[in-house]
Amino acid sequence: MTLATFGQPALIAMAGLGLTYNTLVVLGGVAAVGCGAGVVGSLTLLRKRPLVGDAAAHATLVGVAGAFLATGRRDLPTLLAGAAVSAVAGLLVLVLLRRFTRTREDAATAIVIGVSFGLGLALLGGITARGIPGGGGLERFLLGQTAALTARDAALLAVISLLTIVIVTAVLKELLLVAFDPAFAAATGWPVGLLDAGLMALIAVMVVIGLPAAGAVLVTALVVIPPVAARQWTDRAGSMLVLAGLFGLTAAVAGVAVSSLRSGLATGPLVVLAAAAICLASVVIAPRRGWLARRLRSRIRGGDDQP
Amino acid sequence: MSSDALALHGWSMLTAATVSASCALVGTLLVVRRMSLLGDAIAHAVLPGIVVGVLAGGRLGGPLVLAGAVVAALMTVGLTRGLRAAVGLAEDAGSGVVFTTLFAAGVVTVSLFASRIDLDPECVLFGILELAAFDLVSVGGVEVPRALLTATAVLVIVAGGLAATWQLQISTAFDQEAAAAAGIPVAVVTTGLLSLTAVATVAGFEAVGAVLVVAMLVVPAATAELLVHRMHQVALVAVAVAVAAAGLGWLAAWRWNTSAAGMIAVVLGGFYATAVVLAPADGLLARLVAKLALDWRVAREDWLARIWRAGEQAGAAGASVVRPRPRTGLERAAAVWLRLTGRVERSAGRVRLSKDGAREAELVVRSHRLWETWLGRHADLPADHLHPPAEWVEHHLGAAMRERIEAELTAGEADPHGREIPPEAGRPDGPPPVV
Numbered sequence: 045m046t047l048a049t050f051g052q053p054a055l056i057a058m059a060g061l062g063l064t065y066n067t068l069v070v071l072g073g074v075a076a077v078g079c080g081a082g083v084v085g086s087l088t089l090l091r092k093r094p095l096v097g098d099a100a101a102h103a104t105l106v107g108v109a110g111a112f113l114a115t116g117r118r119d120l121p122t123l124l125a126g127a128a129v130s131a132v133a134g135l136l137v138l139v140l141l142r143r144f145t146r147t148r149e150d151a152a153t154a155i156v157i158g159v160s161f162g163l164g165l166a167l168l169g170g171i172t173a174r175g176i177p178g179g180g181g182l183e184r185f186l187l188g189q190t191a192a193l194t195a196r197d198a199a200l201l202a203v204i205s206l207l208t209i210v211i212v213t214a215v216l217k218e219l220l221l222v223a224f225d226p227a228f229a230a231a232t233g234w235p236v237g238l239l240d241a242g243l244m245a246l247i248a249v250m251v252v253i254g255l256p257a258a259g260a261v262l263v264t265a266l267v268v269i270p271p272v273a274a275r276q277w278t279d280r281a282g283s284m285l286v287l288a289g290l291f292g293l294t295a296a297v298a299g300v301a302v303s304s305l306r307s308g309l310a311t312g313p314l315v316v317l318a319a320a321a322i323c324l325a326s327v328v329i330a331p332r333r334g335w336l337a338r339r340l341r342s343r344i345r346g347g348d349d350q351p
Numbered sequence: 352m353s354s355d356a357l358a359l360h361g362w363s364m365l366t367a368a369t370v371s372a373s374c375a376l377v378g379t380l381l382v383v384r385r386m387s388l389l390g391d392a393i394a395h396a397v398l399p400g401i402v403v404g405v406l407a408g409g410r411l412g413g414p415l416v417l418a419g420a421v422v423a424a425l426m427t428v429g430l431t432r433g434l435r436a437a438v439g440l441a442e443d444a445g446s447g448v449v450f451t452t453l454f455a456a457g458v459v460t461v462s463l464f465a466s467r468i469d470l471d472p473e474c475v476l477f478g479i480l481e482l483a484a485f486d487l488v489s490v491g492g493v494e495v496p497r498a499l500l501t502a503t504a505v506l507v508i509v510a511g512g513l514a515a516t517w518q519l520q521i522s523t524a525f526d527q528e529a530a531a532a533a534g535i536p537v538a539v540v541t542t543g544l545l546s547l548t549a550v551a552t553v554a555g556f557e558a559v560g561a562v563l564v565v566a567m568l569v570v571p572a573a574t575a576e577l578l579v580h581r582m583h584q585v586a587l588v589a590v591a592v593a594v595a596a597a598g599l600g601w602l603a604a605w606r607w608n609t610s611a612a613g614m615i616a617v618v619l620g621g622f623y624a625t626a627v628v629l630a631p632a633d634g635l636l637a638r639l640v641a642k643l644a645l646d647w648r649v650a651r652e653d654w655l656a657r658i659w660r661a662g663e664q665a666g667a668a669g670a671s672v673v674r675p676r677p678r679t680g681l682e683r684a685a686a687v688w689l690r691l692t693g694r695v696e697r698s699a700g701r702v703r704l705s706k707d708g709a710r711e712a713e714l715v716v717r718s719h720r721l722w723e724t725w726l727g728r729h730a731d732l733p734a735d736h737l738h739p740p741a742e743w744v745e746h747h748l749g750a751a752m753r754e755r756i757e758a759e760l761t762a763g764e765a766d767p768h769g770r771e772i773p774p775e776a777g778r779p780d781g782p783p784p785v786v
Contacts (some may be wrong), residue, residue, distance in 0.1 A: 094444040095388065146633050151573045155623060158566025162616020165477065165563070169610030186476055187458060260397075260718065261476070261562060265451035272448050276438060309462050310472065313455035320452035327438050335437040341521040 062299025063288055067304060070190055071297055073198025073205075074257045076252075078266065078315070079298025080205035082288035085267030085321050086274060090223040090281065094271075096135075098264040099156040101251045102109065105164025105260045108185050109171060118178045120197040123185070131248040139302030159259070187317055188259035190300050197300050201253050208249055208290070219243060220281050225268045259295055259312035269319040270295060276330035291326075295319035360605060362496045367480055367597035367615060369502035370558040371465055373509040373551040374567035374592035379586040380544055382572040383729070384524045388443065389428070392450035392550050394564035396427040398457030398475060401553065405468045406460075407703075417550055424549030425448045427453060454561065478560035478612045480601075489677065498557060505554040512547050513586075520544060521582050558728070559612035568617040574623045577630040583680070592622050630743075650685040650744050652715045656693060656745070658704055659712035663770075674702060713773040720766035720773075721744035728759070729765040732765050751773070 088096055104127035111126025112118055134156050142150040171179035184192060193201075212219065221229045222239045230236045247267060254263040274287035299315030328335050381390045400423025401416050409415025434445040458472055465471050479498075487494040513520065522530040523540045533538045549573070553769050555564040575588035600615030607614075628635050657675040678684035690694045694708030704712055722744045723737040753775060766772055 048397065069470055069508070089444055092441065094441070094447050098391075111713070141627075144635060145627050146577065147573050147627075148382070148387070149386055150385050151387040151569050154391050154565050154569040155573055155620070157391060158570060159616050159620030159623070160502060161562045162566055162613045164613070165560075165610045166604070166607075166613030166617055167609075169477070169604075169613055170607060173608045183473075187472060199573060225777055262455055265455070268444060268447040269451065272440060272444055275440075300651050310458065313458040313462075315449050316455035317459065320448070323448060323452075327440075328435065338437070 066195055068194045069195040070198045071300060073193065073201040074190060074291045074296045074300045076202035076254050077204035077257055079268070079289040079292070080208045080292075081250045081254050081263075081296075082270035082290070083209055083285050084246045085292070086241075086271040086281075086285045086288040087212065087219050087223060088247055088267065089271040089275065090220070090284075091240075091243065092223075095245045095264065096266050097151065097251045097267045099138050099153050099160075099250045100131040100244075101155040101254075102164075102262045103130045103160035104128075104252055104255055105162055105185060106130040106154040106167060107133075108182060108231050108255075108260075109164055109167035112171065112182060113167065113176075113181060116178075118181065120193070120256065121200060123182075125257065127185075127252045127255060128248065129254055130160070130246070130347070135244055135248060153279040156166050157271070164260070184259075184310075185255050185309035186259050186261060188255070190257055190303070190311045191307075193256055197256070201256065204249065204253050205338050208246055212246065212285075213335035215239070215242070216282075216285075216318065223281075257300065257311055258315050259310065262312040264314050265316040266292060266296070269316070269323050273323040273326040276333045279333075281308025291319065291322050295322060298324070300318060362499060362603065363480055363611070364601045365596050366496055366502050367558055367601055367611065368594040369499065370508050370551075370554045371567050371571070371593035371597040371615070372590045373502070373506045374564065375557045375571035376586060377544065377548045378549045378570075378572040378587050380520055380524055381548065382569055382576065383582070383585075385390040387523055387569045387573075389446065389472045389545075390548060390552075390568040390592050391565040392427055392431075393424045393548055394556065395454040395561050396450045396567065396782055397423045397549055397556060398551050398561055399460065400455050400549075401424075401556065402457050402460045402464075402468070402470065405470060408463060409518060417553055418572070420553040420556075421546050421549040422543055423453065425554070428545055437481050443461070451508055455535070475558070476562065478558050478563070479554070480558045480611045486630075496613055501557070502554050505550055509547050509551050512543065516540065516543060517583070524582075547724035550785060559615060562615045563612045565621050570616075570619040570623050571596070574619075574626045577623075577626040579632050592619070596622055645746075647685065650679070650681040651689060652746055653705065654685045654689060654709070655694065655708055655712035656715040658702060659709065659716055662704070677754070678760045680729045702786040710777050712776055714775075715745050718776065720770060722748060723768070724760065724766050724772070725756045725762070737767055742768045 082169065083095075083321055085097070106190050107126035107128065107130030108123045109126075111123050114126075116123055138152055140157050141147055141155070142149055145152070147155070168179075169181055171182065181192060204267075218229075218234060219242075220238055221234060222236050222243075226236050229239075252268055254266045257263075258266050270283070270291035271288040273291050274284045277287055278284050295318040296315050298318040300311050302318075303309045303314045305313040327333070331337050360727055367568075374585035378387075378390065380650060397420040400421070401411075402419075404413075404416035404419030405411065407415055407419075427446065429654070430444040430449045431442055434440040434448065435442060440448075458475060461470050462470070463474055486497045488497050488500065489495075490500070517529075519535050519540050522533065522535055523537050527537050530540075552564050552568070555567050559567065571589035571593040572585065575585045579585055579588050589709045593632065596618040597615055598658050600618040601611050602613035603618060604611035626634065629637075631637055654675075654677065658751050672673070677686050679704065690697060694705050696703050696705055696708075722741040725742060726732055726737050727734065757775070758773075760772075764772070
């Protein structure tokens with residue numbers, strides 16, 4: 045029991061801060077999710093499709109409610125499995141609309157967002173109105189609520205996040221090639237369609253496991269804001285991914301920690317606000333690309349504010 | 352249903368329909384200007400504006416809240432453009448940062464002040480359509496839901512604003528540069544559209560919640576675009592779709608005892624899906640039927656033309672020609688069909704074209720050879736590359752085109768392969784020989 049003996053003083057200190065073992069594990073899980081979301085989100089930002097996760101995110105609600113109705117269970121793995129199915133279905137509908145109708149891409153995205161979220165709300169509303177036992181807690185997937193997470197749930201989220209990061213690292217070169225020059229990638233024989241589909245799948249996974257922390261409405265922010273912040277600090281893709289991961293991790297942990305100070309506050313908005321604060325700071329003070337640096341440069345050179 | 356319940360449902364449906372109509376009107380322009388996702392962003396971002404308006408003492412649907420929402424909407428666009436100007440961030444990523452942040456700020460504020468204002472995170476997401484019929488005010492002796500009054504005022508503002516600037520909006524939507532060159536103040540027109548979007552969104556927000564507003568903005572217009580093409584028709588059909596969906600969605604929610612906002616979005620999705628499949632010109636079904644009809648005509652014409660050519664060859668070479676066989680399933684079906692309708696006759700293992708069949712076949716062969724001749728003269732293609740394009744164009748060359756090409760030729764000229772071009776009126780010596 046080295047861990048226990050080693051950790052005892054720390055445990056006592058934690059108890060003093062009002063932190064329990066469970067809170068710590070949840071924080072760890074959420075940190076891993078924030079990190080993974082930042083890493084995968086960086087790739088979609090570089091691929092110039094930053095909002096592709098939004099359609100998947102809003103579609104998850106149907107799966108959460110559907111999984112509960114189909115199995116009668118409300119444990120996290122079951123609900124998230126349902127969410128994953130409906131997220132992929134939402135993306136598939138989006139691809140089909142783009143391929144087979146005259147509807148413009150942005151309108152098709154908005155349609156998937158609005159209609160799938162409406163279906164999810166209708167299912168949730170039906171569950172609540174019928175008073176199906178255990179159905180009341182499903183609303184926490186709208187705006188995120190980590191208070192209900194168990195240590196096992198958090199561990200599951202952490203494992204999936206780390207797996208995602210490992211996969212991204214393994215195929216990073218190919219994903220970056222497709223992101224920076226899809227035409228060249230296709231011409232040199234890389235399966236661009238397959239890699240894009242893979243990236244979509246990764247973003248769907250991140251959106252799904254981001255649900256407990258950020259909720260269906262705001263989880264998009266978890267894959268958009270940290271990468272935007274990270275982009276300000278560096279021109280190298282590798283550093284950007286690492287930084288976005290760190291920013292996402294920080295935002296997720298800060299949001300969850302603040303929400304635990306006060307009951308009844310959804311975690312999603314707090315995580316988003318934490319990420320937004322990091323982003324604002326990055327946009328203003330980052331060297332070279334930041335707003336201040338550009339202003340200074342244009343003062344010195346007289347007008348040219350390109351980095 | 353008792354008359355009380357009827358009144359309750361009636362008022363709520365009417366409110367939902369009025370709100371939907373306003374959203375559908377601005378949505379028409381948003382969709383055609385590829386600003387659907389900006390509509391989504393605005394629908395989220397008005398929340399802090401509404402909250403600040405309420406905290407400042409305004410009431411939902413009141414002028415203070417409307418003003419707050421318009422400011423928040425313009426702020427979303429301003430901040431997004433500011434991010435692009437300041438650090439070169441693309442607009443979609445920028446709006447993703449801005450609207451999620453504003454919405455999050457709104458939700459947190461609502462949660463913190465939940466006890467002081469009559470808004471809570473639930474109603475931010477679900478809307479309060481169900482409660483509309485309980486907050487009544489008296490208008491000329493009739494008890495009317497306050498939300499309906501707001502919705503009507505919003506509809507008047509939106510419809511009036513769009514009607515007054517419709518031509519400017521259309522010109523700006525289709526070609527901003529041309530509009531600017533013609534002296535239209537494009538920035539003012541766009542800001543006007545965004546403000547009207549914010550106003551319509553506030554009404555929609557109250558009725559169905561933040562996220563579903565995007566369905567009310569975009570789906571009616573996207574549906575209408577599949578059905579009609581002129582802009583004012585799109586706007587009118589969008590309004591009709593929106594009103595019908597509001598009514599049906601409300602009824603469905605009442606029937607299955609669930610969220611009215613959610614069901615309205617689901618019904619809208621159903622309308623859109625129906626239009627995707629059944630739209631008269633752009634629908635999947637119509638396109639499938641048109642494609643099959645074309646394939647079927649091509650198969651019939653190809654089969655007739657191949658028998659005709661084989662007959663021509665047999666006439667030139669004596670009777671030893673390989674009889675053509677259908678190459679595809681569709682051509683086999685076409686062969687059976689043509690025999691049943693008497694254009695191909697078969698007796699004692701030999702095949703011949705009837706008079707009608709021969710006439711149709713001649714026109715196809717004539718189109719084919721005329722096109723080869725024309726291409727040979729003008730397109731600078733080697734002779735062995737002329738056949739493939741002609742094989743396709745032969746099915747699409749009308750009598751007028753054939754006449755124009757023939758006018759270029761000298762009388763009795765053969766095609767580039769030295770074969771006879773059948774005359775438009777048919778060959779004087781009747782159908783080609785038996786194969």
